[in-house]
Amino acid sequence: MNGSRNGNFNLKNKIIENMVPIIFVAFTLLGFAVSSGVPLSYFLSELSSRFFRNAFLVLSLVIPVIAGLGLNFGIVVGAISGQIAIAIVRYFYLEGLTGLLLCFAIAAPIAAFFGWLTGKLYNKTRGQEMIASLIVSFFANGIYQFLFLFVVGVIILVPATHPMIKPDGVGIRMSVDMGKLKYALESILEVPFMWAVLVVCVAALVFMLLRHFKKKQELTKNKKINFYIRIGVFSVLAVISIISIITGNSLMSVRDVPAATAVLIALLCLFTSWIMKTKLGQDFRSVGQNQYIAGTNGIDVDKTRIIAVIMSTVFASWGQIIYLQNMGTLNTYGAHNQIGMFSVAAILVGGASVSKATVGQALLGTILFNSMFIMSPEIGKALFGQAILGEYFRTFMVYGIIGMALGLYVWKANRASKLTIDPDALSESTGRSAWITIPTPPDSSSSSGTRTN
Amino acid sequence: MSEKALGRMRFDAFVKKIGLPTLIIAAFFIVVLIAAVILDMPMPTLIGDMLKRFGMNGLLVLAMVPSIQSGTGPNFALPVGIICGLFSIVCGIEFGFTGWNLILFAAGMSLVLAALVGLLYGKLLNAVKGAEMTIATYTGFSIVALMELGWLMIPFKSKKMGWMMGSGLRETIQLDGVEAEEIINNFLSFEVFGIKVPTGLLLVLFAFSVMIWLFFRTKTGIAISAGGINPNFAKASGINIDRNRIVANVISTVLGAFGIILYSQSFGYAQLYAAPLNMAFPAVAAVLIGGATAARAKVSNVIIGTLLFQGLLTTSMPVANQLFAGTDLSEIMRMVIQNGIILYALTQVKGGAEA
Numbered sequence: 001m002n003g004s005r006n007g008n009f010n011l012k013n014k015i016i017e018n019m020v021p022i023i024f025v026a027f028t029l030l031g032f033a034v035s036s037g038v039p040l041s042y043f044l045s046e047l048s049s050r051f052f053r054n055a056f057l058v059l060s061l062v063i064p065v066i067a068g069l070g071l072n073f074g075i076v077v078g079a080i081s082g083q084i085a086i087a088i089v090r091y092f093y094l095e096g097l098t099g100l101l102l103c104f105a106i107a108a109p110i111a112a113f114f115g116w117l118t119g120k121l122y123n124k125t126r127g128q129e130m131i132a133s134l135i136v137s138f139f140a141n142g143i144y145q146f147l148f149l150f151v152v153g154v155i156i157l158v159p160a161t162h163p164m165i166k167p168d169g170v171g172i173r174m175s176v177d178m179g180k181l182k183y184a185l186e187s188i189l190e191v192p193f194m195w196a197v198l199v200v201c202v203a204a205l206v207f208m209l210l211r212h213f214k215k216k217q218e219l220t221k222n223k224k225i226n227f228y229i230r231i232g233v234f235s236v237l238a239v240i241s242i243i244s245i246i247t248g249n250s251l252m253s254v255r256d257v258p259a260a261t262a263v264l265i266a267l268l269c270l271f272t273s274w275i276m277k278t279k280l281g282q283d284f285r286s287v288g289q290n291q292y293i294a295g296t297n298g299i300d301v302d303k304t305r306i307i308a309v310i311m312s313t314v315f316a317s318w319g320q321i322i323y324l325q326n327m328g329t330l331n332t333y334g335a336h337n338q339i340g341m342f343s344v345a346a347i348l349v350g351g352a353s354v355s356k357a358t359v360g361q362a363l364l365g366t367i368l369f370n371s372m373f374i375m376s377p378e379i380g381k382a383l384f385g386q387a388i389l390g391e392y393f394r395t396f397m398v399y400g401i402i403g404m405a406l407g408l409y410v411w412k413a414n415r416a417s418k419l420t421i422d423p424d425a426l427s428e429s430t431g432r433s434a435w436i437t438i439p440t441p442p443d444s445s446s447s448s449g450t451r452t453n
Numbered sequence: 454m455s456e457k458a459l460g461r462m463r464f465d466a467f468v469k470k471i472g473l474p475t476l477i478i479a480a481f482f483i484v485v486l487i488a489a490v491i492l493d494m495p496m497p498t499l500i501g502d503m504l505k506r507f508g509m510n511g512l513l514v515l516a517m518v519p520s521i522q523s524g525t526g527p528n529f530a531l532p533v534g535i536i537c538g539l540f541s542i543v544c545g546i547e548f549g550f551t552g553w554n555l556i557l558f559a560a561g562m563s564l565v566l567a568a569l570v571g572l573l574y575g576k577l578l579n580a581v582k583g584a585e586m587t588i589a590t591y592t593g594f595s596i597v598a599l600m601e602l603g604w605l606m607i608p609f610k611s612k613k614m615g616w617m618m619g620s621g622l623r624e625t626i627q628l629d630g631v632e633a634e635e636i637i638n639n640f641l642s643f644e645v646f647g648i649k650v651p652t653g654l655l656l657v658l659f660a661f662s663v664m665i666w667l668f669f670r671t672k673t674g675i676a677i678s679a680g681g682i683n684p685n686f687a688k689a690s691g692i693n694i695d696r697n698r699i700v701a702n703v704i705s706t707v708l709g710a711f712g713i714i715l716y717s718q719s720f721g722y723a724q725l726y727a728a729p730l731n732m733a734f735p736a737v738a739a740v741l742i743g744g745a746t747a748a749r750a751k752v753s754n755v756i757i758g759t760l761l762f763q764g765l766l767t768t769s770m771p772v773a774n775q776l777f778a779g780t781d782l783s784e785i786m787r788m789v790i791q792n793g794i795i796l797y798a799l800t801q802v803k804g805g806a807e808a
Contacts, residue, residue, distance in 0.1 A: 121796065121800070124800040125796075125799045125800050125802065127583070127802075128586060128587070128799050128802055130584075130587045131529070131586045131587040131590060131799065132796060132799050134587075134590065135734075135792050135795050135796050135799065136792075136796065138734070138788065138791075138792040139788070139789065139792035139793055139796060141788060142785055142786075142787075142788030142789040142792060143789060145785045145788070146785045146789065149781070149782075149785065150777070150782060150785070154777070170777070384606070386605070388605070389602065389605055389606070392598065392601040392602050392605065393602060395598045395601065396595065396598035396599050396601070396602060398598075399591055399594035399595040399597075399598045400595045400598070400599075402591050402594075403588065403591030403592055403594065403595045406584065406587060406588055406591060407577070407580075407581055407588050407591075407592075410580075410581040410582075410583065410584040410588065411580045411581055414580070414581065414582055414583065
């Protein structure tokens, strides 16, 4: 997102760098152009509710990327922990805000434990973390089903009359009613959409201007243009929101914004930025850049990586709880399955890569990805007369984007290493893990690169 | 050295030779078999089913051998080959072929198609060295998702495959309508002790296994293996590794295509749309259960692994249903075993354990 490093503003480079986000904006605009039946207010309603549902989950991916673990498809494990917490809370008929807070509290230790286990596993599958995380999500799904379909009822005895339990007394039903856990966050405070836009824009403008005048340093031309573009975008949005608040046009009918969810998302953003400034954050960064050098500098690489995974898993469990309290019912055996895939696709769409991710990319990606998600059935309907086509198309986009982003990343990394070292030599010495960098740190117990000896 | 320590060493050597995963799954399989006998299950039917499942999955598992040997890891992009096979079957039905003609046409067409696609896929893998498994998985996923659009949009006309109304192909296409259901299975098939032996199916699998076994004894085959074991050494001896990796993945893709034809005729249905999405994972798991690693695989691993894994799945379903009615315990078990074994293999990828 930050443009080319050299001071020259190079439009062509900029476009190439931000290809994926641009494609998504274009796709959404195409959707508006071809399908006449989509009012802007409907689109914004859908987008805002999807954004507040998903953003927390997508944000949970940032830390592992910085710590060099790549895209953690294993947040499914976190989602599962969140669902276990919800099941426990609902088993005792608890609901409302207290119930929700209890969910958060119960989910955290469960997710931390599972995160610890997955972290240990990633340390043993160094260089193949992403495929391992994908398989972990499948594996965890199996364990989860065993727990909920078999252990509950056969080993943990439960009354068959409980509304959550299947009529034969074994296993939890396909869908669990969340009671007043539903909209627990929304019910705290809801703000009209345009007011929320206005508040966010004004806050962003004030923040940016303050920082601009405080620094007072000479900006490069590139940064200057970036700065003015941002100021411009936020000003325009602010003006639009003022106009529609005064005139009360159709934009005022956009669904209200859940303030509490927004605060939670903002807190996670702040936390992620804050932790990067601490010692731990620096460790994440140096481990992410080069495990070997980090190890020689006295950083406990394995431990740092595990901490990153634990954080990601705990945040994902909370994210799933936020997601589900908005959905209203717990789809016991389906709600978690696609979470990893969709969240990863979203953050990639925002411009992140295997080794680079920011909070801003996560948020932008959530918006763009969900725009595509809302519009593709409409495009399918308008262009081909079948909404199902749009649904297949968006599945293709999810897999295609992940595949392409990962493929391009590795291809570029391999090409770059060809300029300096022979990639075969590199990949052999690290036991074919050239793309995540570098040999195993010396303190790791696993034997590295001895396959050929 | 004490007798006990010596015995322990012998045991360790035995475990190492057979492989821990193979032993665990084999033990589990035997337990389930004993349970089946105790529960008085109809053993002939069970064994017949087992043979059938073994035969129909065998080729898909065999597709793992060339890619693993060439050093690109298990072929997680198996759906690429599967899609080629399915597309050939669908085209064959569209052109009005039935019975043996359909099978032969599908095999011929998928040979050409899968070879071409495999060539491109091999090139892709050479560009992403070091992350083949991840990229392969998403290549497979993407192709399946792309063909979901294809099945819906390509204007097939045959009434045997379309919906009653609207355009696009059905999710599953019955092969008995084109006289191809179990056509290979029934070739020379016979019954012994009430066990129905799908002779044709097993013969085809056996033939391909021998062919792959022989191939890895030819000059090209040995060069492929050498490149997989030590790329640097192979390169120094003048072997074109990139080309060999492509050859291996072409073979793997073609085997995937043939595999799904064999699978579909035995199953009686060609499954389109999302069905091929996760088909790579059981195949990968089977070869690993047979004692292969992510870096080394033999034809014998395929035979043992498929027999154990598919045998376990076939027998555990009725046994589990009898013991715990109402819970699909065997499906849960499949997920845990299948993904557990893949994870185990991934932890071994760069360790020196198997060298």
